[in-house]
Amino acid sequence: MTRDTPSTRDALIEAGLSLLIEGGPEGLTLRRAAARAGVSHAAPAHHFNGLPGLQTAIATRAFALFTETMIRHRDAAEPTPFARLLAICDGYLDFAAQRAGLFHVMFNCPDLDHTDAALQSESAKAYGVLREGCLPFSGGPDLVTEGLVWSSVHGYAMLDFKQDGRQMGEVPPPFRSLLARLVDPTLSADR
Amino acid sequence: MTRDTPSTRDALIEAGLSLLIEGGPEGLTLRRAAARAGVSHAAPAHHFNGLPGLQTAIATRAFALFTETMIRHRDAAEPTPFARLLAICDGYLDFAAQRAGLFHVMFNCPDLDHTDAALQSESAKAYGVLREGCLPFSGGPDLVTEGLVWSSVHGYAMLDFKQDGRQMGEVPPPFRSLLARLVDPTLSADR
DNA sequence: CGGTCAGCTTTACACTGTCAAGCTGCAACT
DNA sequence: AGTTGCAGCTTGACAGTGTAAAGCTGACCG
Numbered sequence: 076m077t078r079d080t081p082s083t084r085d086a087l088i089e090a091g092l093s094l095l096i097e098g099g100p101e102g103l104t105l106r107r108a109a110a111r112a113g114v115s116h117a118a119p120a121h122h123f124n125g126l127p128g129l130q131t132a133i134a135t136r137a138f139a140l141f142t143e144t145m146i147r148h149r150d151a152a153e154p155t156p157f158a159r160l161l162a163i164c165d166g167y168l169d170f171a172a173q174r175a176g177l178f179h180v181m182f183n184c185p186d187l188d189h190t191d192a193a194l195q196s197e198s199a200k201a202y203g204v205l206r207e208g209c210l211p212f213s214g215g216p217d218l219v220t221e222g223l224v225w226s227s228v229h230g231y232a233m234l235d236f237k238q239d240g241r242q243m244g245e246v247p248p249p250f251r252s253l254l255a256r257l258v259d260p261t262l263s264a265d266r
Numbered sequence: 267m268t269r270d271t272p273s274t275r276d277a278l279i280e281a282g283l284s285l286l287i288e289g290g291p292e293g294l295t296l297r298r299a300a301a302r303a304g305v306s307h308a309a310p311a312h313h314f315n316g317l318p319g320l321q322t323a324i325a326t327r328a329f330a331l332f333t334e335t336m337i338r339h340r341d342a343a344e345p346t347p348f349a350r351l352l353a354i355c356d357g358y359l360d361f362a363a364q365r366a367g368l369f370h371v372m373f374n375c376p377d378l379d380h381t382d383a384a385l386q387s388e389s390a391k392a393y394g395v396l397r398e399g400c401l402p403f404s405g406g407p408d409l410v411t412e413g414l415v416w417s418s419v420h421g422y423a424m425l426d427f428k429q430d431g432r433q434m435g436e437v438p439p440p441f442r443s444l445l446a447r448l449v450d451p452t453l454s455a456d457r
Numbered sequence: 458c459g460g461t462c463a464g465c466t467t468t469a470c471a472c473t474g475t476c477a478a479g480c481t482g483c484a485a486c487t
Numbered sequence: 488a489g490t491t492g493c494a495g496c497t498t499g500a501c502a503g504t505g506t507a508a509a510g511c512t513g514a515c516c517g
Contacts, residue, residue: 083495083496099376100376101376101377104472104473104474105473105474105475106472106473106474114495114496114497115496115497115498116473116474116497116498117475117476117496117497117498117499118495118496118497120474120475120476121494121495121496122495125474125475126473126474126475179374179376182424183370183374183424185290185291185292185370186292218438218439219439219443219444219447220447222422222438222439222444223418223444223447223448225421225425226417226418226419226420226421226422226425226444227414227417227418227421228417228421229417229420229421229424229425230416230417230418230419230420230421230422230424231413231417231421233373233420233421233424234416234417234420247409247413248409248410248413252410253410253413253414253417256410256411256414256448257414257447257448274464274465295503295504295505296504296505296506297503297504297505305464305465305466306465306466306467307466307504307505308465308466308467308468308506308507309464309465309466311505311506311507312463312464312465313464316505316506317504317505317506
């Protein structure tokens with residue numbers, strides 16, 4: 076494997092992350108990332124496959140941060156299955172709101188390279204946190220429960236924040252009340 | 267009210283729609299839409315507030331097509347509450363898959379003008395179809411049921427198609443099985 | 458008739474992603 | 488030791504983007 080000089084490649088990714096955090100979805104630009112990393116505007120081409128390649132690398136890092144956020148929320152929650160799963164979802168929604176630029180690149184960017192192994196690995200880890208949080212409710216892997224929670228929280232994030240609830244006539248109910256209809260909120264803590 | 271000459275304004279919107287349908291999310295460009303409408307590249311500025319304004323107008327039309335699709339599916343379904351709601355959701359998912367470019371502008375475009383009255387009206391109509399489909403299950407308006415179905419189908423659309431199921435280890439379950447856990451599939455047809 | 462102005466064009470500018478050419482310094486090989 | 492190869496990077500150029508400014512034109516109105 077041909078290992079890149081870590082500094083420049085990582086500097087570009089870090090620059091892109093900060094641009095997205097500061098400037099939202101539109102903040103990221105190849106040339107801006109290059110400038111912020113202190114290299115010429117054509118340097119990124121030697122580390123990534125154009126802008127889509129840089130976006131893919133940034134999304135990969137962003138998924139890792141995303142996973143961290145969900146885990147941090149989960150581990151701060153009370154040790155009941157419902158509280159833990161709700162905390163994971165709250166982390167999900169928090170990230171979507173606080174890191175809208177990253178969230179956009181991760182999920183709404185039209186030309187990510189979804190065949191990228193690192194991206195697949197990091198996004199699978201993120202999904203794994205949610206999947207694990209669902210386990211107690213089905214007594215084992217259950218694609219319907221997982222898919223339902225995953226879809227719901229993702230859809231809720233998009234509809235809630237990006238359009239601040241205007242689709243629904245009134246303010247949307249808290250996600251807690253949605254989740255309480257998906258899984259048993261009174262499940263005991265002994266797994 | 268100052269009514270624009272219908273032809274040019276509508277031609278620009280129609281051109282934008284076709285560009286999005288043919289070229290996906292990236293297909294739309296102010297200059298391309300202008301060229302396809304047979305006007306100069308600066309003409310759109312006299313009808314819309316820049317590119318965001320054109321995108322907003324296009325999204326408004328797209329929401330109308332979206333509503334039509336859901337209604338068409340619903341009206342072709344058997345007259346049970348579950349079959350009708352499932353058909354609405356299938357229309358939703360169909361549109362997301364077949365009209366990915368439009369769907370992207372409607373939901374993932376970072377700079378739509380969400381204060382636009384026409385856009386709000388059309389998107390509210392679309393939501394109304396789903397909301398109405400939910401009514402039989404709660405015996406009246408219920409934000410939790412609506413929010414759950416809306417979030418689920420929207421999240422399912424994003425996760426299913428744009429990333430063709432790679433987040434979930436295996437192929438995702440059909441939406442029907444998800445919906446069957448949200449509402450009562452055996453509800454009788456007499457409202 | 459004269460003026461106003463919406464609709465449109467032309468021109469220009471800053472910015473984008475990408476490509477081609479060239480430089481440079483390090484590593485490997487003979 | 489000398490040469491080659493090449494990864495990393497720069498410079499320069501190009502087509503394409505959104506947008507702003509200036510000017511044209513023809514219809515409407517007082």
